[in-house]
Amino acid sequence: MATTAEFTYSQVGEHDTKESLWVVIDEKVYDVSKFVDEHPGGEEVMLDVAGQDGTEAFEDVGHSDEAREILAQYIVGNLKRDPSDPKPAVKARTSASSGDEGSSGGIPGIVYAVLVAGLAAGGYYYLQLQQQQASV
Template structure:
């Protein structure tokens, strides 16, 4: 559990070739070397993301659950937290990924609107 390995982008630098190809998806590091020739999307796209954050490229394609399951076999460890904001192709989402988006004013006021509607209904129709 606590022995999950943590990687920095500097360490990934040595794994950007066909001989050894690592990339980051959702802050996790994967070794896709053996998968290069099997990837239905081709090896080029994987080589392009070598050693960096391929999250956006991976998500843009809309990979299936099956594809996501395949990642489990390639999992090496996590990206060190200090690296989170570096090399990301998803700058806007680089931080606070686990947080929910801020509630919009309409969502915030919804219970109040429902309450007022109920009150008005009671006044006039009950």
Template sequence: MATETKEYTYADVAAHDTKESMYVVIDDKVYDVSPFVDEHPGGEEVMLDVAGQDGTEAFEDVGHSDEAREILSKYLIGNLKRNENDPKPIKISQSAASSSGESSGGLPGIVYAVLAAALAAGGYYYLQLQQQQATA
């Protein structure tokens, strides 16, 4: 027995734009992410920026992992029934990407920190070898 998929209008989604009741549209699917707001690694502010709206571009621009997409799927409640006059997906600002700990390229800031540390360690090791060879 198949269950019927509920359809939501953009107005339905827009009515849920608070931390306590937050719907968001990603790829024309409607998600009730209210239970996840406090757990979101980027913080609640990032989610509030797209609450009650189409957050497809913001979601994609940040470069969410497969695990994040799997978590999102748990909150699916239906499909968006689009009308001609519906707003387009909103883009995430650079400051929102930075505050969420993600770079504009989609990699977490920690990846860049690890790469910088590895380059610094490699440079230090190289200089130590050069110094040993000079004294030998």
């Protein structure tokens, strides 16, 4: 279905309730009001981005091809950005982290945090042993 309707960020922002829930994903505007109750992640995650650019949240979750096909059914138009509109967070993060594909948050971020904490604890323990041996 070809979409020719254009909506401003302000217009999208007027649809921020469960009954009228619009969201922007990759510069496309979707009316997902009828899908809120069916969303596997629950309505709260959708309400968090209601009337806003939800691209970053959508991409961070890693939606399946099937989820993207479902989303396509709800397209109502394209976003017509104004220079005063908030910039999409996913675009800024992508340019700031080019080549840093494995650290987009989620499980890899947790693994790195645990690894750093483990190294810090190991270093502390090693220094404590060295001090005890030096004082004996």
